[in-house]
Amino acid sequence: MRRTTTLWMTAGALALASGAAWADAAAGAKVFQAKKCTDCHYTDGPAREKSLADQLAKKGPELWYAGSKFQKDWLGKWLQDPNPIRPLKYNSLTEKNTGGHPKLAGAEAADVTEFLMSRTSPLVKGGEIKPKTNPKGRLVFTKNMPCSGCHQFPGQKFTGGMNGPSLAKAGERLNPDWIFAYLKDTKTFKPVRQMPVFAGVLNEQDMKAVAEYVATFK
Amino acid sequence: MRTLFHAAALFLAAGLAVAPAFAADGEQLYKFYCAQCHGLQGKGDGPNVVKDFPVDPRNFTRADEMNKLSDADIRNVILDGGPVANKSPMMPPWGKTLAKDEVDALVKHLRVLCKCKGKS
Numbered sequence: 261m262r263r264t265t266t267l268w269m270t271a272g273a274l275a276l277a278s279g280a281a282w283a284d285a286a287a288g289a290k291v292f293q294a295k296k297c298t299d300c301h302y303t304d305g306p307a308r309e310k311s312l313a314d315q316l317a318k319k320g321p322e323l324w325y326a327g328s329k330f331q332k333d334w335l336g337k338w339l340q341d342p343n344p345i346r347p348l349k350y351n352s353l354t355e356k357n358t359g360g361h362p363k364l365a366g367a368e369a370a371d372v373t374e375f376l377m378s379r380t381s382p383l384v385k386g387g388e389i390k391p392k393t394n395p396k397g398r399l400v401f402t403k404n405m406p407c408s409g410c411h412q413f414p415g416q417k418f419t420g421g422m423n424g425p426s427l428a429k430a431g432e433r434l435n436p437d438w439i440f441a442y443l444k445d446t447k448t449f450k451p452v453r454q455m456p457v458f459a460g461v462l463n464e465q466d467m468k469a470v471a472e473y474v475a476t477f478k
Numbered sequence: 479m480r481t482l483f484h485a486a487a488l489f490l491a492a493g494l495a496v497a498p499a500f501a502a503d504g505e506q507l508y509k510f511y512c513a514q515c516h517g518l519q520g521k522g523d524g525p526n527v528v529k530d531f532p533v534d535p536r537n538f539t540r541a542d543e544m545n546k547l548s549d550a551d552i553r554n555v556i557l558d559g560g561p562v563a564n565k566s567p568m569m570p571p572w573g574k575t576l577a578k579d580e581v582d583a584l585v586k587h588l589r590v591l592c593k594c595k596g597k598s
Contacts, residue, residue, distance in 0.1 A: 312506055312507070312510050315510075316510075348525060353509075353513055353514060353518060353524065353525050354518075354525070403567065404567055405567060405570070406559075406567055406568045406569065406570045409515060409526050409531075409568045409570075410514065410526055417530050418530040418531065418532060419530075420528075421514075421515070421525070421526030421527070421528060421531065422525045422526055422528060423514040423524070423525050423526050454510060454511060454514055456570040456571065456572050456574065456575045457574040457575045458574070459574065460574045461571050461573075461574060
């Protein structure tokens with residue numbers, strides 16, 4: 261009995277020390293509403309966009325699969341210090357993204373992280389793709405396909421175009437399994453987007469290689 | 479019965495009048511998909527074209543260059559990407575993304591931008 265009590269006390273102390281252990285998805289959902297995050301982001305799937313007009317009316321990216329897309333550690337930190345991911349403003353070809361995304365304080369950020377991490381897609385399998393520097397992925401990303409035309413990446417001289425979300429630190433932000441799932445099933449996640457569909461152009465092995473390669477960007 | 483007939487005729491006419499609104503809008507498609515590299519005015523200067531961009535995206539306002547291409551040439555590059563015409567893979571294949579009527583609308587819009595008819 262004494263041993264059990266000690267164990268529980270240790271667990272409690274550890275949880276207190278980490279802080280995040282008390283985070284609560286339901287509380288995060290309330291914060292998400294109260295802070296008006298819902299003005300720009302929707303969190304219930306499936307995707308709602310059916311036309312260009314639907315996509316252009318959006319003020320920010322959909323988050324209904326955020327828990328499959330992002331790495332939890334990154335998300336928790338980003339919500340407290342949201343540096344721009346896109347070089348240009350969402351849905352703009354002319355205006356720079358100067359930042360200004362609302363910040364959340366520690367406890368709220370932890371709750372919202374729990375909430376967003378609960379928004380997942382069954383299309384994303386866990387642990388299938390691991391970060392891996394590989395010549396095939398690099399060749400597809402930088403030469404054979406136009407990925408670098410729109411996405412910033414850690415290149416030697418040319419470091420990528422401006423219109424897509426930056427992938428320069430994608431290895432810290434994105435779940436490698438999501439990168440693969442998104443390439444494979446682009447339209448389910450984003451029915452209307454400025455990125456071409458590569459399913460049917462690239463085979464699954466190539467898509468896996470690209471996902472492994474992008475997951476190494478840090 | 480006659481009223482019903484008139485109502486049906488009116489319904490049909492309204493439907494026909496509305497129909498073009500559902501047709502692919504070449505300018506809107508261009509601004510969404512193509513302008514990111516080719517520029518909103520078609521001059522090949524979209525926001526992706528940063529320093530060290532490996533290729534100069536085509537300037538669609540150059541009638542002399544655009545006249546060397548037939549509509550089918552343009553359609554093929556949109557569908558299969560630059561390499562199909564020995565051009566850069568920076569021009570993606572849009573064949574799995576765009577519907578046939580959307581590609582047709584884009585070809586038409588490029589002819590508006592170049593103010594040219596192209597090789598027949």
